Amino acid sequence: xxxxxxxxxxxxxxxxxxxxxxxxxxxxxxxxxxxxxxxxxxxxxxxxxxxxxxxxxxxxxxxxxxxxxxxxxxxxxxxxxxxxxxxxxxxxxxxxxxxxxxxxxxxxxxxxxxxxxxxxxxxxxxxxxxxxxxxxxxxxxxxxxxxxxxxxxxxxxxxxxxxxxxxxxxxxxxxxxxxxxxxxxxxxxxxxxxxxxxxxxxxxxxxxxxxxxxxxxxxxxxxxxxxxxxxxxxxxxxxxxxxxxxxxxxxxxxxxxxxxxxxxxxxxxxxxxxxxxxxxxxxxxxxxxxxxxxxxxxxxxxxxxxxxxxxxxxxxxxxxxxxxxxxxxxxxxxxxxxxxxxxxxxxxxxxxxxxxxxxxxxxxxxxxxxxxxxxxxxxxxxxxxxxxxxxxxxxxxxxxxxxxxxxxxxxxxxxxxxxxxxxxxxxx
Numbered sequence: 001x002x003x004x005x006x007x008x009x010x011x012x013x014x015x016x017x018x019x020x021x022x023x024x025x026x027x028x029x030x031x032x033x034x035x036x037x038x039x040x041x042x043x044x045x046x047x048x049x050x051x052x053x054x055x056x057x058x059x060x061x062x063x064x065x066x067x068x069x070x071x072x073x074x075x076x077x078x079x080x081x082x083x084x085x086x087x088x089x090x091x092x093x094x095x096x097x098x099x100x101x102x103x104x105x106x107x108x109x110x111x112x113x114x115x116x117x118x119x120x121x122x123x124x125x126x127x128x129x130x131x132x133x134x135x136x137x138x139x140x141x142x143x144x145x146x147x148x149x150x151x152x153x154x155x156x157x158x159x160x161x162x163x164x165x166x167x168x169x170x171x172x173x174x175x176x177x178x179x180x181x182x183x184x185x186x187x188x189x190x191x192x193x194x195x196x197x198x199x200x201x202x203x204x205x206x207x208x209x210x211x212x213x214x215x216x217x218x219x220x221x222x223x224x225x226x227x228x229x230x231x232x233x234x235x236x237x238x239x240x241x242x243x244x245x246x247x248x249x250x251x252x253x254x255x256x257x258x259x260x261x262x263x264x265x266x267x268x269x270x271x272x273x274x275x276x277x278x279x280x281x282x283x284x285x286x287x288x289x290x291x292x293x294x295x296x297x298x299x300x301x302x303x304x305x306x307x308x309x310x311x312x313x314x315x316x317x318x319x320x321x322x323x324x325x326x327x328x329x330x331x332x333x334x335x336x337x338x339x340x341x342x343x344x345x346x347x348x349x350x351x352x353x354x355x356x357x358x359x360x361x362x363x364x365x366x367x368x369x370x371x372x373x374x375x376x377x378x379x380x381x382x383x384x385x386x387x388x389x390x391x392x393x394x395x396x397x398x399x400x401x402x403x404x405x406x407x408x409x410x411x412x413x414x415x416x417x418x419x420x421x422x423x424x425x426x427x428x
Contacts, residue, residue: 004029005026005029005030008025008026008029009022009026012025012026013328018276019280019328019329019330019333019373020276020279020280020283020333021283023280023283023284023286023287023333023337024279024282024283024286024287026287026290027042027283027286027287027289027290028042028286030287030290031286031289031290034290034293036293037289037290037293041286041289042286045285045286045288045289046282046283046285046286047282048285049281049282049284049285049286049288049336050278050281050282050285052160053235053237054156054157054159054160054166054235054236054237055156055157055160055278055281056237056240056241057151057153057156057236057237057239057240058153058156058157058240058274058277058278059270059271059274059278060237060240060241060243060244061107061108061109061151061153061240061243061244062107062109062112062153062270062273062274063244063266063267063270064106064107064240064243064244064247065103065106065107065108065109065112065113065116066112066266066269066270066273067244067247067248067251067258067266068103068106068107068112068116068218068247068251069112069115069116070251070258070262070265070266071247071248071250071251071252071255071257071258072251072255072257072258073218073247073250073251073255073257074099074103074116074117074120075120076214076215076218076255077099077102077103077215077218078095078099078117078120078121079211079215080102080211080212080214080215080219081094081095081096081098081099081102082095082200082203083203083207083208083211083212084098084203084208085098085185086199086200086201086202086203087199087200087201087202087203088189088192088199089189089192089193089197089198089199090188090189090191090192090197090198090199091198091199091200092121092124092125092128092130092197092198092200093125093130093134093135093138093188093191093192093197094185094188094189095121096117096121096125096138096139096142097138097142097145097181097184097185097188098181098185099117099121100113100117100142100143100145100146100181101142101145101149101177101178101181102218102219102222103116103117103146104145104146104147104148104149104150104152104177105149105150105151105221105222105225105226106151106218106221106222106225106243106247107146107151107243108146108147108150108151108152108153108155108156108240109146109147109153110143110144110145110146110147110365110368110375110376111143111273111368111375111376111379112146112273113142113143113146113376114139114140114143114375114376114379114380115379115383117139117143118139118140118143118379118380118383118384119383121135121139122135122136122139122380122383122384123383125138126384128197128198129197129198130197131195132384132385132386132390133386133390133391133393133394134188134191134195134197134394135384136377136380136381136383136384136386136391136394136395137380137391137394137395137397137398138184138188138398139380139383139384140368140369140374140376140377140379140380140381140391140395140398141184141369141376141395141398141399141401141402142181142184142398143368143376143380144180144365144366144368144369144376144402145177145180145181145365147331147361147364147365147368148173148176148177148180148361148362148365149173149174149177149178150169150170150171150173150174150222150225150226150229151170151222151225151226151229151236151239151240151243152169152170152173152361153277153332154331154332154335154361154364155169155170155173155357155361156236157281157331157332157335157336158335158339158357158360158361159236159357161335161336161339161340161343162339162343162353162356162357164353164354164357165354166229166235166236167229167230167232168354168420169354169357169358170226170229170230171230171419171420171423172354172355172357172358172416172417172420173358173361173416174419174420175415175416175418175419176358176362176405176406176409176415176416179405179408179415180401180402180405183401183402183404183405184398184401187397187398187401217250217254217255218250221243221246221247224242224246225239225242225243228242230423276330277330277332280330280332280333281332281333281336283333284332284333284336284337285336287337288336288337288340291337291340291341296341297340297341297344300341300342300345301344301345301348304345304348305345305348311349311350311351312411314345314346314349314351315351315359315410315411318342318346318356318359318360318363319359319363319406319407319410321338322334322338322359322360322363322364322367323363323366323367325338325364325367326363326364326365326366326367326368326370326373327367327370327371327372327373327374328372328373329367329373330367330373330375331361331364331365331367334364335360335364339356339360342356343356352413354417355409355410355413355416358409358413358416359406359409359410362402362405362406362409363406365402366399366402366403366406369392369395369398369399370392370399371388371392374388374392377391377392377395
């Protein structure tokens with residue numbers, strides 16, 4: 001039966017059926033062929049998989065991101081970012097990365113970053129003399145920071161799966177996200193010197209002050225969100241609700257760039273995008289019941305315990321595994337399926353669940369820019385009208401930056417935990 005299910009999974013993936021349906025079909029076929037699991041288990045498990053207050057944060061953070069994009073807050077963040085780094089050679093590309101880091105502190109959704117920022121910056125970068133490959137690759141790659149710098153939707157899902165503090169995961173993602181952003185900026189600077197990318201005049205103090213005041217309401221959002229969650233003032237779901245209401249208020253009444261007539265379309269877009277992730281999560285919950293029946297977690301723990309005696313080797317295997325999985329599966333179903341299997345083994349090797357979450361999420365973030373799944377790469381390539389082959393080739397150096405930071409975090413976790421321990425040592 002196991003070989004049959006694996007065959008179905010691979011064939012359906014190869015012919016291009018969406019991963020959520022592939023997982024659901026495999027779960028259905030598997031459970032229907034197990035006499036001890038009633039058929040009603042499938043809808044029950046799918047429903048229970050979504051019956052979580054924490055998961056409500058997923059559509060709410062996506063809503064906040066869509067409100068930012070439709071309310072033109074992204075454009076204001078771009079202008080502010082340009083005032084900071086625009087005078088550096090390759091300033092527009094640097095601003096692309098910086099605005100993704102700021103955007104990440106509000107939405108927690110990489111795809112929304114790619115779509116919102118990419119529609120503005122990719123055409124502008126091409127007009128400014130950047131080659132299409134660079135415009136597409138820097139936009140797609142910097143968007144991955146959205147799931148690393150808090151708030152992060154995958155971190156919320158991981159916390160729900162493992163009962164780890166959301167605040168601890170959020171704090172742990174700050175330094176790696178910043179390091180990735182800075183590493184990409186160094187890479188862009190090297191490109192800019194070599195290829196002669198343009199730079200802007202240094203922004204005057206008066207103009208910078210004006211842009212800062214104009215952008216301040218948007219910049220306050222990540223501070224309020226992260227501070228509120230860490231201090232216990234509100235949960236991750238409440239923070240997502242606050243982000244949505246706050247972004248709506250700022251867009252409609254402060255910037256006045258969002259109209260009441262825009263709301264229905266924004267809600268439809270949010271529900272469409274949210275449903276993809278949440279249906280995949282529901283299907284993965286049903287498949288999880290099948291994996292439990294076959295005691296996959298117990299088998300995995302026995303295998304690693306009997307055959308691997310090195311914590312370092314185990315971490316390398318986990319990174320390699322999720323690099324592979326991330327090429328054809330979104331982070332949420334991947335974690336739902338495999339974290340319950342991997343977590344007991346990680347605890348056996350005395351790996352902190354927070355570190356495991358960080359490694360997993362950073363590795364799966366690379367999957368957002370690797371074909372065939374690579375949703376951020378696909379979106380950026382479509383906006384830039386560039387083939388996937390050329391897009392992937394140009395994004396490889398940026399993948400190298402993410403991978404380098406990932407290895408630093410994996411083998412020197414105190415790099416990621418330094419500020420978190422400083423702010424809230426009780427969480428670690």
